[in-house]
Amino acid sequence: MRTLIVLAVCLSVATLASAADNTGPGREAIAEILTSAKAWHVFIEHGGGEQPSSRAGVQRWEFFRRGNEVVGRTTQMAPGFNGEFEVTVRDNGFDFARCCLYPPGTPKSSVDYDPKDAKYPFKRTTTPQKWWLSPEL
Numbered sequence: 001m002r003t004l005i006v007l008a009v010c011l012s013v014a015t016l017a018s019a020a021d022n023t024g025p026g027r028e029a030i031a032e033i034l035t036s037a038k039a040w041h042v043f044i045e046h047g048g049g050e051q052p053s054s055r056a057g058v059q060r061w062e063f064f065r066r067g068n069e070v071v072g073r074t075t076q077m078a079p080g081f082n083g084e085f086e087v088t089v090r091d092n093g094f095d096f097a098r099c100c101l102y103p104p105g106t107p108k109s110s111v112d113y114d115p116k117d118a119k120y121p122f123k124r125t126t127t128p129q130k131w132w133l134s135p136e137l
Contacts, residue, residue: 024092024113031070031089033113033121034063037135039075040122045130051120052132060136063087072096093122 024030034040042059043052060076073084086097086108093112111122111131122133 024090025115026091027089030091030094030113031065034070034087034089034094035065037063037137039136040133041136043120043132043134046128048130050125052130056132061133070094 039060039062042061043056044059045052045056048056059074061072062075063070063072065071070087070089071084072087074082076082088095088108090110093110095108095110097108109124109131111124111133114121114123117123120132120134122131124131
């Protein structure tokens, strides 16, 4: 319940900040939103529409703070394939370096924050491979 309240407050603050500034709610607000959810369901689909379909692949990620950094980790891959990944928080979303099966130096992927979408507040729908992140509360 505490996580739900924290996420609701963060989304409200971020929405107000975003409305006043088109660049986004700010890095600290994005970091708080990411780390306040228990985990995130990550839907990945090639093609598709504005929301994931039943064909989308689903992963579970967690985000946590390590010092001043935000770190991500996969949690539901086969044993031996889960791992941590680098997260770069931006004012309006975050970039991440994929882990596990991807070689070092793989370009980062980006998702943007959408304050109007409580179900999928982080997403990338402008490329053929689309991403949607939904908080697990």
